[in-house]
Amino acid sequence: MINRQTAGTIISVGGGKGGVGKSILSIALGTVLARGGSSVVLADLDLGAANLHTYLGIRGHTPGIADFILGKVPSLESILVETSVPNLGLISGAEFVPGATNPAHWMKLKLMRHLRSLPADYVIIDLGAGVQFNTLDFFGMSDHGIVITAPEPGAVMNAYSFIKGALYRKIQNIFKHHAEIAALIEAETRIGGSEKRFTLEWLSERLKSTSPDLLPLIDEIARSFTPALVINRAPEGQTHLLVKNLITLCSEKIGITLDHVGDLPDVREISNHLLNVPRFFDLSIGESYHAAAQGIVNRLIKGAAKDGGRKARIFDFSDEERDEIILLLDSLDERVFSKTSKKAWKLRMFFKPSEVVGYLISRGITHPLFYTSA
Ligand SMILES: Nc1ncnc2c1ncn2[C@@H]1O[C@H](COP(=O)(O)OP(=O)(O)OP(=O)(O)O)[C@@H](O)[C@H]1O
Numbered sequence: 001m002i003n004r005q006t007a008g009t010i011i012s013v014g015g016g017k018g019g020v021g022k023s024i025l026s027i028a029l030g031t032v033l034a035r036g037g038s039s040v041v042l043a044d045l046d047l048g049a050a051n052l053h054t055y056l057g058i059r060g061h062t063p064g065i066a067d068f069i070l071g072k073v074p075s076l077e078s079i080l081v082e083t084s085v086p087n088l089g090l091i092s093g094a095e096f097v098p099g100a101t102n103p104a105h106w107m108k109l110k111l112m113r114h115l116r117s118l119p120a121d122y123v124i125i126d127l128g129a130g131v132q133f134n135t136l137d138f139f140g141m142s143d144h145g146i147v148i149t150a151p152e153p154g155a156v157m158n159a160y161s162f163i164k165g166a167l168y169r170k171i172q173n174i175f176k177h178h179a180e181i182a183a184l185i186e187a188e189t190r191i192g193g194s195e196k197r198f199t200l201e202w203l204s205e206r207l208k209s210t211s212p213d214l215l216p217l218i219d220e221i222a223r224s225f226t227p228a229l230v231i232n233r234a235p236e237g238q239t240h241l242l243v244k245n246l247i248t249l250c251s252e253k254i255g256i257t258l259d260h261v262g263d264l265p266d267v268r269e270i271s272n273h274l275l276n277v278p279r280f281f282d283l284s285i286g287e288s289y290h291a292a293a294q295g296i297v298n299r300l301i302k303g304a305a306k307d308g309g310r311k312a313r314i315f316d317f318s319d320e321e322r323d324e325i326i327l328l329l330d331s332l333d334e335r336v337f338s339k340t341s342k343k344a345w346k347l348r349m350f351f352k353p354s355e356v357v358g359y360l361i362s363r364g365i366t367h368p369l370f371y372t373s374a
């Protein structure tokens with residue numbers, strides 16, 4: 001039998017600017033999904049400035065993600081705590097531990113792998129403010145990334161930097177094992193000036209002459225990196241000009257399509273309920289926010305179904321297993337790859353391992369790693 005793990009869908013909420021409403025939206029999405037019958041885990045990856053536990057009304061000491069990063073607990077499941085909402089668990093980020101705020105890349109991958117294998121249909125990641133590599137990487141590794149912003153110039157520009165940064169990190173991570181392209185990307189990003197920045201179009205142009213076989217990979221990255229956009233505290237019934245500009249900017253400057261999945265109303269009373277946000281959603285003043293969050297969930301889930309589950313991961317390999325599959329790719333005769341290239345499939349291992357394995361199986365290549373032992 002194929003190693004088909006029932007991996008949960010990971011949705012992350014980021015936005016660049018501080019205080020734009022990431023944490024409240026994360027809780028709202030979690031509450032809506034849990035009440036709709038899904039099992040959901042909220043993960044506070046605002047490492048160093050976590051507050052989901054407070055917003056969820058959890059008092060006293062909760063074990064946190066730092067315990068996992070520092071190797072004090074073997075699994076995320078052991079630090080999963082219940083919340084007042086049935087079916088909604090929390091992985092808290094509560095404790096500030098200096099050594100745990102900036103995990104190494106392998107640890108980020110491990111964390112994502114463990115999040116994916118939690119017994120949950122959905123894992124919602126609340127990200128911190130800013131464009132730190134950590135934040136951008138967690139965003140890029142998620143199945144759905146939501147960018148939330150206020151319709152204000154500062155917040156919109158921060159959201160743009162966030163999206164651009166997340167795309168850059170995604171590409172950098174995918175190509176880091178390809179010495180030539182990695183160096184090309186590195187050199188380009190060192191060039192100053194806001195116009196002469198790295199874009200997918202630029203990368204495609206460069207690859208046309210050097211590695212044309214990798215061009216479909218770039219197209220795929222552009223197609224699959226479609227952040228969802230949410231406007232918080234939006235004026236009713238109109239798409240703000242700044243929002244339209246952001247969508248145009250992303251499409252024209254970096255080749256990325258934003259999916260505007262909804263707006264959230266300005267409900268000033270939220271600030272009186274920050275010690276128990278789920279209870280706020282049950283009050284009549286919380287109804288409009290809750291309904292808007294429901295609309296966002298519907299749009300995200302429907303969008304994913306329309307994709308034919310394109311973003312769902314079936315295979316989840318550890319770093320060691322991935323390396324082993326890459327070795328296997330290396331050892332194969334070029335003829336196996338017919339008109340495509342071995343190099344492209346190798347890079348794809350860092351992007352879509354399931355497709356590589358699917359391809360190999362379709363070419364008659366089998367390996368114990370692709371199958372469960374049971
Ligand atoms: N839709 C809204 N209407 C009114 N106030 C809101 C709304 N959303 C958020 N707020 C207010 O904004 C503040 C910040 O919200 P939240 O903590 O969710 O932001 P954040 O982006 O997670 O912040 P940080 O970057 O610090 O993590 C809250 O105190 C809340 O009162």
Ligand SMILES: [Mg+2]
Pocket residue numbers: 022023024046051126127128
């Ligand atoms: Mg927050």
